[in-house]
Amino acid sequence: MNEPASNPPAVGVEVRGLRKSFNGQEVLKGLDFEVKPGEVFVIMGPSGSGKSVLLKHIIGLEKPDAGEILIEGESVASPDVMSRYRMAMVFQSGALFNSLTVGENVGLYLTEHRLNPPDEIARIVSEKLDEVGLKGTEDKMPAELSGGMKKRVAIARALVIEPQLILYDEPTSELDPLSAVVIGEEILKLKRRIQATSLVVSHDRDLAFGVADRIAVINEGRILTVGSPDEVRRHPDPLIQKFLHADFKAHIKSNV
Amino acid sequence: MFENVGEMVVLFWRTLLALPVAWRRRQKVFDQFFEIGNASLLMVCILSFFIGGVIALQTGPVLVERGLASAVGGLVGISMCRELAPVMMSILIAGRIGSAMAAEIGSMRVYQEIDALRTMNINPIYYLVLPRMIAIAIALPLLVVFSILVGWLGGAVVAANNNRIDIGFQAFFVNLREVVQIKDVANGVFKGFCFALVIGVVSCHQGLVTIGGPRGIGRSVTKAVVNSIVLIVILDYILTRLLLK
Ligand SMILES: Nc1ncnc2c1ncn2[C@@H]1O[C@H](COP(=O)(O)OP(=O)(O)OP(=O)(O)O)[C@@H](O)[C@H]1O
Numbered sequence: 119m120n121e122p123a124s125n126p127p128a129v130g131v132e133v134r135g136l137r138k139s140f141n142g143q144e145v146l147k148g149l150d151f152e153v154k155p156g157e158v159f160v161i162m163g164p165s166g167s168g169k170s171v172l173l174k175h176i177i178g179l180e181k182p183d184a185g186e187i188l189i190e191g192e193s194v195a196s197p198d199v200m201s202r203y204r205m206a207m208v209f210q211s212g213a214l215f216n217s218l219t220v221g222e223n224v225g226l227y228l229t230e231h232r233l234n235p236p237d238e239i240a241r242i243v244s245e246k247l248d249e250v251g252l253k254g255t256e257d258k259m260p261a262e263l264s265g266g267m268k269k270r271v272a273i274a275r276a277l278v279i280e281p282q283l284i285l286y287d288e289p290t291s292e293l294d295p296l297s298a299v300v301i302g303e304e305i306l307k308l309k310r311r312i313q314a315t316s317l318v319v320s321h322d323r324d325l326a327f328g329v330a331d332r333i334a335v336i337n338e339g340r341i342l343t344v345g346s347p348d349e350v351r352r353h354p355d356p357l358i359q360k361f362l363h364a365d366f367k368a369h370i371k372s373n374v
Numbered sequence: 375m376f377e378n379v380g381e382m383v384v385l386f387w388r389t390l391l392a393l394p395v396a397w398r399r400r401q402k403v404f405d406q407f408f409e410i411g412n413a414s415l416l417m418v419c420i421l422s423f424f425i426g427g428v429i430a431l432q433t434g435p436v437l438v439e440r441g442l443a444s445a446v447g448g449l450v451g452i453s454m455c456r457e458l459a460p461v462m463m464s465i466l467i468a469g470r471i472g473s474a475m476a477a478e479i480g481s482m483r484v485y486q487e488i489d490a491l492r493t494m495n496i497n498p499i500y501y502l503v504l505p506r507m508i509a510i511a512i513a514l515p516l517l518v519v520f521s522i523l524v525g526w527l528g529g530a531v532v533a534a535n536n537n538r539i540d541i542g543f544q545a546f547f548v549n550l551r552e553v554v555q556i557k558d559v560a561n562g563v564f565k566g567f568c569f570a571l572v573i574g575v576v577s578c579h580q581g582l583v584t585i586g587g588p589r590g591i592g593r594s595v596t597k598a599v600v601n602s603i604v605l606i607v608i609l610d611y612i613l614t615r616l617l618l619k
């Protein structure tokens with residue numbers, strides 16, 4: 119892997135007093151946390167707790183009602199932050215460009231910002247697709263892919279950016295356990311290779327405890343705890359314990 | 375509809391500011407341009423032929439009865455140029471292309487593709503709006519010229535073959551050339567250009583503000599077409615008034 123001569127430094131993220139309501143319903147009720155440069159920070163929490171909304175705020179797609187988000191001490195709301203730092207987001211839905219082929223999707227960032235000549239881009243694209251286990255799918259259209267394949271294309275599209283800050287929204291939610299492990303490895307590889315800061319939203323307990331440097335648990339728009347995987351695992355809060363140890367078999371047995 | 379005019383003006387302004395990067399988008403402009411041509415050339419042809427024909431049919435017998443047979447060519451010629459070609463073609467294109475623009479951009483909005491563009495630091499105005507605006511602003515005036523020519527032909531064919539009018543092909547065009555000046559054609563082309571901008575801005579704007587799922591896209595498409603047509607007709611009056619001097 120030939121790396122760029124000087125890696126851009128990893129960036130830290132700080133979220134301060136973040137609040138957001140939609141139609142009078144408060145979704146984020148004052149979030150405070152910090153993600154250190156180069157860290158893999160996993161956010162867990164039940165469905166509907168506001169995780170996706172939080173990520174959209176961090177990458178500047180939503181405007182907070184109150185509070186602020188700082189990237190290297192600069193508010194994401196200021197106009198040139200987005201162009202100064204390389205950031206990427208893997209959407210929960212994938213959000214592939216449906217009118218472009220898989221190859222064009224993955225290469226779009228490079229083509230649009232003219233970072234490489236076309237044959238070089240083609241090489242990078244096929245390499246990234248190979249990494250996520252989708253070798254030779256360049257000419258397929260997104261509509262021809264399965265849900266899990268779309269997700270992996272979306273991840274490849276984000277990896278191509280070589281982002282300093284990458285946000286994953288449920289990267290493994292539609293994947294079989296084997297592909298999930300591959301994606302977990304990719305997250306760690308990116309961190310090792312370019313010291314990327316990663317925020318991972320996931321319900322996947324194996325992924326979370328496998329890749330996280332620190333874990334935050336959020337519920338109903340509030341942070342319950344932030345800490346190392348061990349700290350979170352041993353946290354006394356019954357809600358966190360229930361969330362981490364929910365077990366299908368045990369649940370069914372106790373109900374029968 | 376009018377509450378969004380401010381937003382549309384802003385969108386138009388931003389698109390103008392993006393013009394310097396237009397050359398980089400030439401491939402997309404060409405693609406859009408050919409799509410417009412492909413989707414509408416045949417329709418333009420049929421529509422224009424019959425519009426020219428019906429004007430001849432409506433006015434011909436009346437004029438001939440009053441001994442004004444020689445005016446038929448000029449009348450068809452002028453009305454095609456100044457009014458019918460630009461307005462009817464713009465309405466056709468609003469229905470055919472404006473709807474497609476609103477639907478495409480609207481579905482990209484709903485399915486978060488536009489959000490994805492923004493996270494990749496790609497400006498949706500450069501990437502989506504600019505090529506469409508340029509393509510339609512070039513294509514519609516060309517279609518207007520084409521429509522004018524076909525409309526004249528339609529008028530001439532009807533004038534020659536209807537036995538209550540019965541003006542020969544040659545006589546029709548001799549009169550037409552006496553009456554129609556190049557500035558009349560330019561007038562129509564200019565109108566077509568203005569209407570193209572209206573369709574582009576209204577449709578792209580509607581697409582970008584789409585909310586909700588598939589129903590939201592449907593609503594946007596309808597609004598884009600209806601609002602474009604209403605604005606075209608209003609603007610047509612204003613332009614006619616200004617250009618009449
Ligand atoms: N654009 C929006 N307009 C209105 N309400 C919204 C919007 N986006 C999110 N919400 C609401 O915010 C809440 C949190 O949504 P969010 O998508 O962040 O949940 P989540 O934690 O990502 O859940 P999941 O794990 O199921 O993806 C939900 O109640 C949702 O209805």
Ligand SMILES: [Mg+2]
Nearest residue numbers: 169170210287
């Ligand atoms: Mg979510």
